[in-house]
Amino acid sequence: RLLQLTGTAEVEWAPTDEVEAFAGAQRLWRFTLQKGFWTAPANVRFDDAGRAESTFYSPVTVLTGTWAAADAAMRAKQKRAAWRPFRVAKIVDEATDIKSFYLKPADGDVALPFEAGQYLTLRFDDDDGGLTRTYTVSSGPNDDEHGALYYRISVKKIGVASRRLHAMRPGAALAVKAPTGTFWLDTSSKIDRPAVLIVAGIGVTPAVAMARHAVREGHRMRGARRVVVVYVARDAPSRAFHDELTTLAATTYKPDMLTYVSILTSLHGRLAKRDLQDVLRIDDYEFFLCGPPAFMQATYDMLRDEFRIRDDRIFAEAFGPAALTRSSA
16 A cells, blocks of 8 residues: 655754764655545555565665664764774675775664765774774765665775784674764765865775765765766786776766776876876866875875866875875965
């Protein structure tokens, strides 16, 4: 059966915790019932939850989650600044010395929402007080499994903490703080300026999250901000997420919503001005840089000196101790 309702509705324009709890929701409607009745075509079938089979309802209705998931998210929000127990649900080899770890809450609450490009803080609990590190979340803000949000971090084996992660097995326990950070991408189609993500090495992780989010939002909203990903890697074995990014670029709601370009320095040499000229048509762009400090600085200098890009149009997240040296001229 189908339930048809009539009544009055009002829109809550101000942001609320309830709106934030629904993935991608922009506002809340409050409906006051006046009348309702059941009706249905004879060929409509319902599942155990009382929902019509997928061929009879819009898939858009499931993209923002459920009230149960929203209630769980609001309860978990109180723990945003707290250490929470998580478990490693799955481990995937992505490239040479790079593994992805799928993390799910182990305290009965849900993983908290985040922005594409943010990082989480992770702690190894042990006798010496615990080793902490931050890792960018490489999954999208709306990626879920059976309706439950998870965090995916993708880690290169280059230090003490990363080696401990690479030695773990599914089921291992970790303490996690909710994602945070100011390096994230607004994918709204209201932003006319395309985003160009220029990344290298393990700096690809925020770009993957941003690309996943842009593609999903494109399908949900019937359009999203145009995104270009330029990924620089040493060689094919060290190039993580190449297949994932290729697939994302081929499954956008509209053509050219996501453009993916891969550059292998072992074959091509370093990123050069001509590489960007080949892929970027004349437009007004914002640039997001992520990777090793030397790569970041060289790319920033090229954008400023060769392309005359304004400093406030270049956003950066360094994977390493050195900060980007910006120019004001």
